Amino acid sequence: MTVLYWFQNDLRLYDNPVLSAAATVTDDLIPVFILDDTITRPLGGAQRWWLHHSLTALINKLKKQGITLLLRKGNTQQILIELVQKYNVTAIYCHRSYEPAMLQYQQALQRYFAAQEIIMHLFKGYLLTEPSIVKNKSGNYFKVFTPYWKFVSTLITPTQLLPTPNKLSQRSKIVSESLASWQLLPTHPDWSHGFAIWQAGEDAGQQVLQHFIEHGLQNYAEDRDRPDRLGTSRLSPYLHFGEISVRQVWQVIKQAEIAVPGLQKGAQAFLRQLIWREFSYYLLWHFPLFYQKNFRAEFDKFPWLNNQSHLRAWQQGLTGYPIVDAGMRELWATGYLHNRVRMIVASFLTKHLLIHWCEGEKWFWDTLVDADLANNSAGWQWVAGSGADAAPYFRIFNPTLQGEKFDPNGEYVRKWVPELANLPNKYIHDPSQAPRDILTAAGIELGHSYPLPIVNHKIARETALKSYQACRKTNK
Ligand SMILES: Cc1cc2nc3c(=O)[nH]c(=O)nc-3n(C[C@H](O)[C@H](O)[C@H](O)COP(=O)(O)OP(=O)(O)OC[C@H]3O[C@@H](n4cnc5c(N)ncnc54)[C@H](O)[C@@H]3O)c2cc1C
Known part of the structure; x- marks a missing residue:
């Protein structure tokens, strides 16, 4: 049985429940990443730079397990249909998006493939909570952060973090486009010299988290407002591209808070910021034009x-x-x-x-x-x-x-x-x-x-x- 794993904003192997689930059902896994600028907003220049480096890291990581990442640029639906036929795919696994336009697109694809008897599994995991089920006492959606925060904090329970699957296997012979041909990096002019402060990819994301716990968490509550200090985690691009799982970040900070005296204040302040991320997605979920229309x-x-x-x-x-x-x-x-x-x-x-x-x-x-x-x-x-x-x-x-x-x-x-x-x-x-x-x-x-x-x-x-x-x- 051949299975497609459709990578999107989940560019990691560690604590990736969808990839782990796909790996258990197949000995022929085809991971694919599609660059399609037509479904949601095209990526900006800075993120194209990041994506190039993030995909490079992912390609190398998969290669160590003998797996080729299939890269394609173009219309997602056409490409998926073509790949399903070419490789005789029986199921597609992917994370479900919380951007309304992308979710609609994924759901339409799911219906299309169901009619062809191909199951497309859409898993949750990009957020800590499901925006559709979080409601206030009157059954409406929250519009104020503090009660939202208090409520959702009680919903988040520890789960088992999943190791990197160590038995990924691929039998099909993959023909991929080259990442360089996508020209994601700026050339004329190359404005990216200052981006050398970053290292994209999941290994780097893990190091950034570890470094923050050891050096930033204790004083986070005070330093998070000081641009002259390196007082915040700088995890935002890793979280955005799913190079680190948000539930890992949440759990590791919670554990540090309990295990190390003196971290409570910093940990509480940090976890609150993670809930701002949840709240932003929650608002976008309930108000899909949030990015272009005034909420008020x-x-x-x-x-x-x-x-x-x-x-x-x-x-x-x-x-x-x-x-x-x-x-x-x-x-x-x-x-x-x-x-x-x-x-x-x-x-x-x-x-x-x-x-x-x-x-x-x-x-x-x-x-x-x-x-x-x-x-x-x-x-x-x-x-x-x-x-x-x-x-x-x-x-x-x-x-x-x-x-x-x-x-x-x-x-x-x-x-x-x-x-x-x-x-x-x-x-x-x-x-x-x-x-x-x-x-x-x-x-x-x-x-x-x-x-x-x-x-x-x-x-x-x-x-x-x-x-x-x-x-x-x-x-x-
Ligand atoms: C005008 C404006 C635009 C912003 N645009 C973005 C954006 O495009 N992408 C983005 O990730 N954040 C955005 N933020 C939120 C915030 O500024 C960044 O998440 C944060 O600065 C990232 O740095 P950090 O990872 O070191 O944050 P930390 O302080 O270490 O926080 C940890 C994580 O919590 C989340 N977080 C922190 N603050 C916020 C916040 N206010 N709202 C939502 N989530 C938060 C992020 O995922 C962040 O990585 C914006 C804020 C403002 C005021």
Whole structure:
């Protein structure tokens, strides 16, 4: 019996219940990965880079067991039908997606193959809980995080983590496309030099988790807000691509919390963040257009501005607000941005520049290695105020104060905005307030070597509040 294992966002062998189940029923396993840009949104540039390296790692891992990963690019349905016929496949195994468009597609395929007497097994496993069954006391879906978090935390029970199947076998002779022919890596220009901080693939994901438990978990509750420290796990791309299973992460952190005194606070704070991931998928599940439509309809009439030069200044890290610019440059250089700085730059775009959150969401989609339909939409809508349980619109971050609070010595800014490196701490987050002689001594000419603020914070704040009030009136 020949079985297809359809890899998607589950690029791992360890604790992969679907792969383990497939391995027990066949001596002819054909793992396949299909690059299809037509079902959901095409991957952004940063994720294409990640995918290339992740698939390289997976190919090598499977090769050690004598298994070839079959790579195909094109229309998923046509390719699966072709493979089923060519290799005389009797069953298909895959993880079920929690992105609504992809799930619909998978279910349609399942019906199609059932009519041909081929079973397509769709397994859960990408999340810790099933969005469809989590309801509040009135039987409705949760729209507020804290009660959701309290409720789902009680539903998650330990399960046996599954070892890497050690008896994968493949009899069919596989003809695969070459990964290089997909041209996932940037060439002209190659903007990926700064991505060398990452190592994709499941072995790297395991090391990142281990390193975080040993060095980050204890102080996570405090350090998670500090972009100048390596205080968070950086597991997000591994979780997104399924290079590590979320239930493994949950369980290992729980075990560490119990076994090691002093880890409780950090572990609780971390597990709460994992539940934000669940909540984002939960919202996307119940509101499938979450990535392009305001969750709160009152925002449909918000008077967003279409200012291309402000949008470009934000994207390039040239707004004149050092913490914003540092964040946007880190994002471009490394494909990653610290959560606190994601909030600051998103607030700046939507509230200081009054540019629609969808513009920011799209930019993040292209530039983040962890770009994720659910988490990205939830993050943007939360900051913009249009989401479920979102930050109220009138809470407008002052980027200078945010910088002073979360990057008190300016180390993060100095790293990513090197032209400000010689400014004293007092002015590092607000160079426009520095006296001329201090600027000269630091080698800075505002408006030339570093931009003047593109908007005035006080005026921008007042304009944003007025726009919001006008929008509320129109909705009455
Ligand atoms: C505007 C905006 C956009 C965002 N876009 C994305 C995105 O595209 N992809 C993405 O994975 N996260 C996104 N986030 C959430 C968060 O910023 C990242 O998950 C986090 O910074 C990843 O770093 P980490 O793995 O070190 O996080 P840690 O602090 O170590 O957290 C562990 C894990 O919990 C999850 N998590 C943490 N914070 C959040 C959160 N606020 N919402 C949902 N899940 C969370 C992630 O899976 C993360 O890997 C966004 C947040 C904002 C404000």
